[in-house]
Amino acid sequence: MSDDDGMLLNFTMSDEPNVAISKRATVTSGTWKERRMMKMKLEGKEPKKRSNGKDDGSNRRNKRRDVAVDDLEMTNDAKATWESFSGESGASDNQKGKQKKDGPSNVIPAHISSQVVTSLFTSNRKIDTLKNINQKNEDEETNPSNAPLIADDFESSGVSDILVKHLHEKLKIDKPTSIQKLVLPQLLSNNNEDLFIHAQTGSGKTLAFLLPILSRILNMKTRVDRKSGCFAIIIIPTRELAQQIYQVLISLTGCCHYLVPCLLIGGESKKSEKARLRKGCNFIIGTPGRVLDHFQNTESVKTQLGKSLRYLLFDEGDKLMELGFEETLSQILSLIHSIPIDTSAFPSLPSRIVNILSSATTKGDVTKLGNVALKNYKMISNGKMDNNALTSVPDQLVQSITIVPPKLRLVTLGAYLDSLCKKHKQQKTKDASHVSRTIIFLSCADNVDFHYEVFSSSDSHHGNLVGDSVRILTKGNTIFPSVDPEINPDVICYKLHGSLTQQMRTSTLQHFSKESETVAGKHLIMFCTDVASRGLDLPQVGTVIELDPPFAVEDHLHRIGRTARAGKSGESLLFLLPGEEEGYMEYIKPYHPKGWKMLNYTDDILKPTFQNAAVSRNDKSKARNSDEWDINATTWHLNLERRLLEDNYMKELAVKAYISHTRAYATHISKEKKFFNIKFVHLGHLAKSFGLRERPRTMGFQTAKHEEAESKKAKRENPKNKMFRLAREAQKQSFSEFNY
Numbered sequence: 001m002s003d004d005d006g007m008l009l010n011f012t013m014s015d016e017p018n019v020a021i022s023k024r025a026t027v028t029s030g031t032w033k034e035r036r037m038m039k040m041k042l043e044g045k046e047p048k049k050r051s052n053g054k055d056d057g058s059n060r061r062n063k064r065r066d067v068a069v070d071d072l073e074m075t076n077d078a079k080a081t082w083e084s085f086s087g088e089s090g091a092s093d094n095q096k097g098k099q100k101k102d103g104p105s106n107v108i109p110a111h112i113s114s115q116v117v118t119s120l121f122t123s124n125r126k127i128d129t130l131k132n133i134n135q136k137n138e139d140e141e142t143n144p145s146n147a148p149l150i151a152d153d154f155e156s157s158g159v160s161d162i163l164v165k166h167l168h169e170k171l172k173i174d175k176p177t178s179i180q181k182l183v184l185p186q187l188l189s190n191n192n193e194d195l196f197i198h199a200q201t202g203s204g205k206t207l208a209f210l211l212p213i214l215s216r217i218l219n220m221k222t223r224v225d226r227k228s229g230c231f232a233i234i235i236i237p238t239r240e241l242a243q244q245i246y247q248v249l250i251s252l253t254g255c256c257h258y259l260v261p262c263l264l265i266g267g268e269s270k271k272s273e274k275a276r277l278r279k280g281c282n283f284i285i286g287t288p289g290r291v292l293d294h295f296q297n298t299e300s301v302k303t304q305l306g307k308s309l310r311y312l313l314f315d316e317g318d319k320l321m322e323l324g325f326e327e328t329l330s331q332i333l334s335l336i337h338s339i340p341i342d343t344s345a346f347p348s349l350p351s352r353i354v355n356i357l358s359s360a361t362t363k364g365d366v367t368k369l370g371n372v373a374l375k376n377y378k379m380i381s382n383g384k385m386d387n388n389a390l391t392s393v394p395d396q397l398v399q400s401i402t403i404v405p406p407k408l409r410l411v412t413l414g415a416y417l418d419s420l421c422k423k424h425k426q427q428k429t430k431d432a433s434h435v436s437r438t439i440i441f442l443s444c445a446d447n448v449d450f451h452y453e454v455f456s457s458s459d460s461h462h463g464n465l466v467g468d469s470v471r472i473l474t475k476g477n478t479i480f481p482s483v484d485p486e487i488n489p490d491v492i493c494y495k496l497h498g499s500l501t502q503q504m505r506t507s508t509l510q511h512f513s514k515e516s517e518t519v520a521g522k523h524l525i526m527f528c529t530d531v532a533s534r535g536l537d538l539p540q541v542g543t544v545i546e547l548d549p550p551f552a553v554e555d556h557l558h559r560i561g562r563t564a565r566a567g568k569s570g571e572s573l574l575f576l577l578p579g580e581e582e583g584y585m586e587y588i589k590p591y592h593p594k595g596w597k598m599l600n601y602t603d604d605i606l607k608p609t610f611q612n613a614a615v616s617r618n619d620k621s622k623a624r625n626s627d628e629w630d631i632n633a634t635t636w637h638l639n640l641e642r643r644l645l646e647d648n649y650m651k652e653l654a655v656k657a658y659i660s661h662t663r664a665y666a667t668h669i670s671k672e673k674k675f676f677n678i679k680f681v682h683l684g685h686l687a688k689s690f691g692l693r694e695r696p697r698t699m700g701f702q703t704a705k706h707e708e709a710e711s712k713k714a715k716r717e718n719p720k721n722k723m724f725r726l727a728r729e730a731q732k733q734s735f736s737e738f739n740y
């Protein structure tokens with residue numbers, strides 16, 4: 001495909017050769033005023049400037065700027081490519097001479113496609129939010145709300161001495177956090193009540209329930225080993241989280257090697273899990289489906305449970321219910337409770353099975369789980385509790401919000417990532433091996449694939465590290481880092497979602513979390529779905545970006561909770577669209593008692609990155625060397641658009657991402673639909689942020705067969721049913737993210 005495609009702004013082109021632009025140009029996008037102005041310009045007429053008297057001048061300036069951007073795009077991009085085309089096509093000297101005289105913009109070559117390229121900066125919806133409704137007080141000193149308590153210790157809470165020593169020497173943990181301080185005495189006492197542990201993200205809920213259970217086993221007079229039976233079963237919604245808790249247990253049992261945990265998760269070999277169960281284990285950690293499967297089909301499990309099982313834990317209980325595991329959990333519970341308890345072997349353990357639920361958020365569903373699992377449970381929380389059982393975000397987390405028009409989402413993300421990379425470079429001057437970690441949350445797997453590809457595969461300036469899900473970037477990128485291809489990016493990109501193989505998911509997370517020579521001095525950027533939003537304890541995540549809005553406020557809290565953990569600092573940025581989505585800020589205000597900063601997408605994000613950046617074009621033409629931020633931002637975007645035109649694989653990814661994203665958008669919970677309704681989104685503009693110049697349906701992308709099938713379906717189906725069907729499909733897709 002020609003490089004020239006897409007160099008034309010806001011007008012369609014004739015296929016006829018050498019047709020004067022002034023006669024044929026049709027302006028097809030923008031407001032009517034802009035279209036008229038552009039059309040007049042193209043026809044060589046000077047539009048009359050009229051003032052309505054209300055304009056304070058800034059509008060006029062902006063409008064002039066938009067037109068100027070269009071002109072510049074046309075003169076630099078279009079002229080350059082038309083010129084180069086006329087050279088390539090072997091135009092006659094006569095023609096060339098004529099072109100020179102008339103100027104290149106007067107003649108349109110035959111094979112330039114009739115693609116319409118809309119400008120990034122025109123026709124964007126107005127942003128209503130003029131004032132930050134929840135301004136962060138920058139002068140207020142904030143103490144980390146999920147940090148260990150300085151004036152406390154584990155000994156006084158009754159934790160076993162061996163464990164206290166091990167925590168101090170091997171894990172460098174000396175003081176309990178506030179939720180641990182509350183839960184420890186409860187589980188160490190002989191009350192044996194069911195518990196609901198509810199505390200902020202990163203506040204140490206895992207140790208809050210594991211330490212007392214281990215302590216009680218270690219404090220028993222009886223000698224135990226892996227053959228003594230399973231004392232606790234921990235059920236978790238995601239495989240990654242199960243692996244994490246398994247690792248925590250492995251490190252805790254470092255002081256008592258005779259106690260053995262066992263991991264049961266989907267995607268792993270059932271045969272080897274069975275073998276491990278036969279050998280015996282003291283803790284089972286698993287995802288619901290696989291645990292039930294073993295309970296039903298592995299005889300050795302049931303025989304162990306009667307004399308030993310005393311604790312049943314549901315971590316991220318609300319997510320378990322949201323994913324529809326109620327039935328599976330009920331079956332697990334009825335199987336467990338059907339086994340008679342024999343207290344004679346371990347009399348100092350509870351005389352009944354204690355059920356424990358843990359989560360940073362609660363909602364209607366979790367009470368259902370409470371009814372399924374907990375009996376007269378006690379709620380233990382370190383947060384503010386009211387009717388809505390709110391958990392606020394950690395006090396030290398610095399939240400920012402930016403309202404960005406749909407067309408500009410991708411370029412704004414690029415600019416923000418670039419600013420994070422610059423920050424990382426600064427930190428590297430103090431410590432050459434400094435590692436920065438950034439997580440970007442996206443709506444669905446296809447969207448992750450697309451963004452990962454955009455930011456990591458430009459011009460093949462990358463090397464794969466772990467299969468195709470971890471890429472180290474090298475010099476020469478024109479997309480990322482967005483500005484100077486000559487500088488070593490020092491960036492490693494990762495992708496994580498439920499459609500990757502379990503092996504890939506595990507090795508990706510390991511690479512992202514572990515300190516190693518490959519990651520030393522690098523900025524690690526992970527593009528992921530909500531599969532990484534729950535419970536994952538990834539070390540030193542400095543920034544969380546929510547490019548796609550969360551599907552429910554609980555997801556928002558969990559996503560941003562991947563940073564600012566256990567008293568550490570952290571930042572997060574939420575992208576919203578102008579219009580109805582701006583109302584979301586009022587909705588999440590109660591969860592952010594410390595407020596947030598509003599970032600202006602132009603002044604605070606785009607300008608600092610693109611001003612004087614001289615972004616190079618990724619085609620044959622020379623670099624622009626422009627100082628203008630908006631021209632540089634436009635060049636950056638056009639580079640991507642050109643890639644899509646030249647690379648069918650990229651284009652397919654973009655189309656799939658766009659389609660899946662719009663479908664996923666329709667699955668926002670009904671309570672939040674007033675902010676996130678696909679009807680409010682300008683789909684053409686949204687397509688632009690996927691590098692697409694038109695909405696996929698109008699691009700003729702679908703095959704004739706597919707279209708025929710679709711149109712038949714459309715004829716049969718009424719719009720309401722179609723909406724429900726698409727929502728169901730998207731929901732199914734988002735659930736399958738987790739691939740249990």
Ligand SMILES: Nc1ncnc2c1ncn2[C@@H]1O[C@H](COP(=O)(O)OP(=O)(O)OP(=O)(O)O)[C@@H](O)[C@H]1O
Nearest residue numbers: 148175176177201202203204205206360535537566
């Ligand atoms: N007492 C402590 N002192 C220092 N660090 C701790 C302490 N307790 C836990 N941590 C660390 O805090 C981090 C967060 O712990 P954990 O994963 O249990 O949080 P959480 O409350 O379960 O968070 P989430 O709700 O996001 O799942 C872990 O790295 C853990 O090692």
